[in-house]
Amino acid sequence: MTYKLGLDLGTNSIGWACIDNNSKKIIDAGVRIFQEGVDRTTSGSEISKNATRRLKRQLRRQYERKCQRRDNLTVKLKEYQMFSDDSALMFYAMNPYELRTHGLDSQLSKLEFGRVLLHLSKRRGFKSSRKSQGEDVKKDTAFKEELRRLPEEIKANNCRTLGEYLYSLQVKGEKVRCRHTERKLYEQEFELLWEKQSSYYPELTQEMRDDLRDHDIFFQRPLKSVASLIGNCTLEPNKKRCPKSAFEFQLFRILEQVNRLNYKNENHDEIKFYRTPDEEFSPETKDRRDKLIALLKSKEKCSFKDIRKQLKLEEADFKIEQNDDDFLIGDKTSHSFRKIFKKTWDTYSDVEKEKILQVINFAHDNSWLRTYASEKWGLDEKAVKAVVKIALEAGYANFSLKAINKILPFLLDGLNLHDAKVKAGYESSRGERSEIEIIKNIRNPIVSKTLYELLALVNRLEKTYGAPELINIEMTRELKASKKQREDIRKKNYENKRINEKAADALTALGKTPNNEAIVKYKLWQECKEHCPYTGFRISITDLFSSAFEIEHIIPYSRSMDDSFMNLTLCHVDENRRKSNRTPFECYNGSPQYDEILQRIKVLPKAKQRKFMLKEIDDDFASRQLNDTAYMSREAVSLLSKYKVQPSKGQATAKLRHLWGLNSVLSQSSEKNRNDHRQHAIDAIVIALTEVKTIQKLSRYSKYDRKPTLDRFPAPWEYFRNDVSEAINKLTVSIRVNKRLRGQLHEETFYGYTGRKNDKKMPIFRVRKNIEDIKLSKIDEIADPKIREIVKNAIEEAERREAEKKANAYTTQRDKSAEDTKVAIEAFLPTKDGRKIPIKKVIIYIPSGNMIELPGRTNNKTFVAPGANHHIVIYRYKDNKGNVKQGGEVCTFFDAVKRFRHGEKVIRKDLGENKEFLYSLSINEMFLLDVDENEFSLDPQNYKELSKKLYRVQKISSSTQITIRRHFEATLDEKTPCPYPNTLKGIKVVVDRLGRITKAND
Template sequence: MIDDPDTIAYLNEIEDKPTQDKEEGAFKADISEVRKAITLSGARTLGEYLHQLDKGVCKRNRSHEGGHLRTDRAMYKDELDLIWQQQQQFFSDLPADFMEDNKGVKEIIFYQRPLKLKKDRIGKCSLEPKNNRASMARLEVQRFRYLQDVNNLQYFERQTDQWLAFTQADRQKLIEYFEQHPKITITALKKLLGLDKLTKINLEAKNLKGNITACEIRNVLKDRWDNYSDKEQFNLVEDLLSIKKKSALKTRLIKHWGLGAEVAIKLCLLEFEPSHSNLSLKAINKLLPFLQQGLIYSKKDQQTGELGALQAAGYSDEIKEQEVSNKLGAPLETSNPIVNKAMHELKRVVNALIKEYGKPDIIRIEMARDLEMNTKRYKENEARQNKNKKANEGAVEAYKGLNLGKYPSYDDKIKYRLWEEQNRRCAYSNEMIPLHSVFTSSVEIDHILPFKKSLDDSYMNKVLCYVAENRNKGDRTPKDAWSGNVEKWMQITQAISKWKGVDSKVKRFHQTEADLQKRDFISSQLNDTRYISKLALDYMAELVGNSNVSVTKGSVVSQIRHQWGFNDLIGEVEKKDRTDHRHHAIDAVVIAATSRSLYTKAVKQIERDKLKIEPPYPNIRNELAERLEQMIVSHASNRKLSGALHEETGAGYIEKHGGLVYRKNLTPDFTVKNAKQIVDDTIKLIVLNHLEQYDNDPKKAFADNIKVMHKDGKTPIKRVRVLQSNTTLKKLEQNKVSIKDKSGKVFKYMSYGNMHHVEIIQNIETGKYKGEFVTMMQASHRAKGIQSKLNPEGKKLPLVKVDHGDEWQFIMALHINDLVSVSVDGGGRIYYRVQKLEVPSGLTLRLNTSSTIENKIEGIRKSITALMRNGLKKHFINAIGVCADDKTNH
């Protein structure tokens, strides 16, 4: 928060600098204009200035209404100070620090929760688990990042057809360059190192960054920054990152560091990278000396004994003897709430299983979902999806243009994307592929690295080629197939060097079968884990040790599942049914039965295209089918006080119209039916006549350039009042949220938001059932003791009300996702989850095994009375999957 007046004044002076963010500059320019207007008007404060403006005119900061009334926090603080100076003479008994202490008026009015994560929300270091991750802006972290890139940089020498590391002298040039530049382009690097433009560098696809923190500070301090010692540089950065109040930071920079006021203010306004490294400062300081020597981050060559920085610093990746526990302790907290939830749920389930069955000997984990979807990766994924979407749309248009039909297959879309990516040429012959040939059998999709040997079916391992070229390549890598033909190989490498944005694909062209063997594919499949998988693996190792925990991907496992005939156990076709939650149970059985030896055997058989894996025992399929029939899926019941307390749109009550009236914009979705509900007869006639001129088509009648004018022909009609429903004031008071103005008069009503739960009660005398639906607002008022018509006494009450008077007996309370069952003919029961609470008297239930809501057959919608007659019961499932009746019914 900028709390220093000199800093604010400096901001106003530099508001027109072109380096500022465009929108931020516009905001500050508007604020400056308001300040000038206040001064010219003779007003002392913002409030006094606004009071002088036209009486009765609403001042709103909306640019489309011609307003630019931007204000800043300092204006309100100044006004409060002046008000307090006047008020002090009337309240002399108040303490002098009434406005200033931590619980004073200023703290109440102006406190703003920090946007940055607090210390307890920063993730733990993966190498030093007791230490928090280091701020990315620290100099140590900046150098740690760019030294890894510098040490990994290689260039491709065409003469020897090899990737080569840079010399020590070149490496020193790179270090100095990275230290002096925030962003590094490959063009600049090639120029620095004297390489020609055609030379390939292995990190071309990466967004290389230098010492951004040092560059930002150097821009302000100039030569003074480089004249500081390392210790002084570290200490200055520590001050800039740790002192949050700008006034305190400015004082520190002036008094301790001897800087001028203007320079100090500029340093106060610097913005540094807000993220954190994966490692702590302790771990980074251990690794830095070895990275400075030129070691890559991680390496262990058994033949030469060469180590990477990780191993040299003592962070061995060897399996160590470790202490194991009898149950799981608290998991490490991360900054990712989804990961935290998964880890705590894992602890709950595993500890419950241990209590019931004892500690396991071996644990196998498969994680299918990538939970590490942070903001950066989400944006990258979104950009990739948009690009693919455009390519798929192009494939559809091309397919239709060739009169092949309306809907190309998935493979046809992949063919088209590859065709465009490869500049419309064959990957191996470089011959042009005409569009009319793309969707024919004359061209094929080929795996660059043979699938049988790599099991890599990713898009980055696919190219488009003519059939004849594919036959010539066979089950070889491109380099193995054609490197002996110098002219042919040079033609291929020159062609693929022109492909954009697919460096990992190009790199595959240069791999040999020997390289594939070095990749140790089986090991990578068992240990190439994502964030959640890595955490789960380490966490489970607390129980059984590292050697007895493995994390696998599903590519081979899915083929084993198919081999054992498990795919059609819960579906009608031989395909994995993801609409049924029980497919997770099937996967768990397969994962549990897939040992390392079985996995290795499966991979070898896939290489020979002869996959035949026998099940663990003959009757496993029948036994699993029986268990699946009995299986009841657990869902997390939604009992939290979260959700909308009321709907966003309000409506007013007009007695002469006998109902609720709301405002609606004249937009392309405003129909004739809506127009007939306009409460003002004159306006109604104007709008209906206007619609009639456009054949009652609202899209034409209310297009952007079309205006509906009042009778005077000058004033446009933008919004109209429409009758929403006929009702009485008494019903409104009972069923809606009333919104009052300052005088306490109700001026609009809003519908209640989400339902929290329903309380099912039975009349003792008649035996009839009914549901008392409790809104989120009512539940909130009960929990917090808020006095209202929903909680007249204003006392804190249990969320579920069980006492409904002497005439009624409480039966049960149901929340979204609660597990229930109803009886069927023959004495059996069908289990559902509560999908929706249907006010005023019904429920929508969904089969507990269903993972979607699209299939209408899997859901039922009935009244509470009908469900109770069908023997509605409430259940719960404990952590180890045992289902029992819910005795509390709460």
């Protein structure tokens, strides 16, 4: 069977479609949904799954080591008669800040001095390692500023130590906690206190001081070597990857960028700063290329504006493949050193520079580095401080130093990276790498996750239908972007959503229907300050929604295929007809009107202004649309190198989907239904049918009719929309089920047992919570009645002020800062002397029957909530009257792991007497609801009917309630059924990767 395969790749989905172009039919289509390759924070920012686990592991280790240090110190304090179990209550009741102050001038008892030492070990301040200070502290400017300012405040208050300063604040009633402090302040205070107290106690020897200081109070483990974690070179497997701070890599990156750069000169000839092995540079191009390389070697980065100026190419339009930035990266390492060594740096030989770099990289002690920099390099105090604070580029390259040195000569000659690797004796083609090797070498977790799923899907399709004759691939912007770019996209999408909501509210207030076209028109109206950019006519709100003004493509759609907001503006209908199929430059250049237009567009975004001034566009858009060389596309092509693969951009997909009437397949409107996973299959069908001739045909129609309608633009074949609708309606979405016992065992909050039970004989636990986290409906859980009433009144007052603020914000065009800033809850506990103590946290009582006791934490028992549920077992039993019923038994993730560790079956089928196991259900497993086991058929011919009854498990509550939703729903509907086991009727099924339904083998 010969067919074309269309693939729509997303960060957590793949839509696919097999099209037989000869017989004009859709062979098959489907959607695969899987978990994204990263975790998301509450704000939506991404963080790798490894980073999440690593952070939690680091916190556990820090906590355990802190406890270990405290326990070790306590043992030694007992040995030195500075602590006693018999006097523990009195010991901990002493004010450590007061003792730290008095101990500077007068004698403390041994117990009091022991209390001081234990307090210093508990709050010992921040100490940065040389390797982390450049990155971590540099990122948090406020943190760094607080560390710098604190010693000045101590001196300004005539205090000798941090403890004395904090005690002076405590006496005034000011807070002393939640301050960022440096370790050296505590170390200085320790020395002063020990010197004074040892004058009263001769037994406090020098050896004792050194032992307590270096092994208990201020002990710091040396940084663990990360050499074993550095990946191996992709070209020299036995060599480790090169640090990015290495001079060789800095030059490698400069050349790799330059060798992808090209521009058009005044004659519109394309000039390339790279060549093939058979080509040679012209003298002029070589000279400019050499100047550019020298320029980048002298800077940290260089904007294209500066490059044009330095190369005297003011009119050049630079393009660099695979790069959306407006600058090129230079030699970051040399730039950092040049700021320290000034002009002297460029007089050093390569050997001397390398030695300086090695000293910086391998120095772990700041004191040693200060001495070395001063004595060996002859630097002044200011330069020495800069050396200590230097932050070289972190991370490692893909290649080893050996491979880079072998490739560099060919990059210097102007070859691109691929040709340079071939010349250096590495890989003759990308296809020689194995599929798994390609994925393993991808360090982007989002991309690698999608490619794993892609590989498995294509292999399964080949086994079922044979190899496709052509694969068309389209992917989301997120898959093509770096992490920083994905974060920018997320923020931009959020901001666009806010703007659209504001526009919709404004339209509703004006009595207009806020559909997509009206919202776009309103946003463009605001953007151009209520004036037509072309004619200067003022546009009233009445004119805006009349036929006098219409949405216009700045660069004609038929020539750019760009229907994005950045290519749209408003234009008077008559002027739009006059402009016709031309760019603003082509239509108005040389006329006084063009000068007026250029003045009016200064209120528009820079990107739009450039479109108004663009002198030439690439009219060969059809081939450009089907040739996207972004990172994700290249890796997908490599992965499927044994097939004929055509990566493509997605700008035409949305237009064709609309013109072929496919948006209404899943909704009544003409807009794409993004709440239905099956939209990805529709996109895949369009992608499979997107060819150069289709794009060219779309161009011809767009040239004469800006908005071609369905009856003017032909579908691929007769009854095409009906065929798509039929394929989609019988489609069953395949969702990856993850039953791996890997994740958080329990919730993070620790609870204490009160020793009491409520009226229902349920144990009561206590926990401290921020008052901001307490809702009025849970106010009765606060333990203290007096505080409960105070907090209740404070929350009610905060809610009242919040409502007023929102109302005011709405009447003032919904000010963003007013919306985002939450009103604080202010609660105070009055004292007998008239003071008001702020209430930040309260103790609440929580009755619970499923808390888990954690062994070996502290002397007091510690409990945690079990967290997520792993599965529920559905069983059949007979009640006391002999009636057959169904029940459910929930297994938490904690219990599932416990069973696995004990060698037991995770899913228990032996439930005891009078309980017959039926099946188990986990998150994302599939269920045919209200289907009789004896009457149903899983024949693919019945999929259209089965699709209506196919649900997936969304959530399992501890009360055995099961939340389910339709297999294709991307969001949870409020009308979604949430049955209990006794009302759950149907059959558990499995949906494989291609959407085939089989009965579950439970």
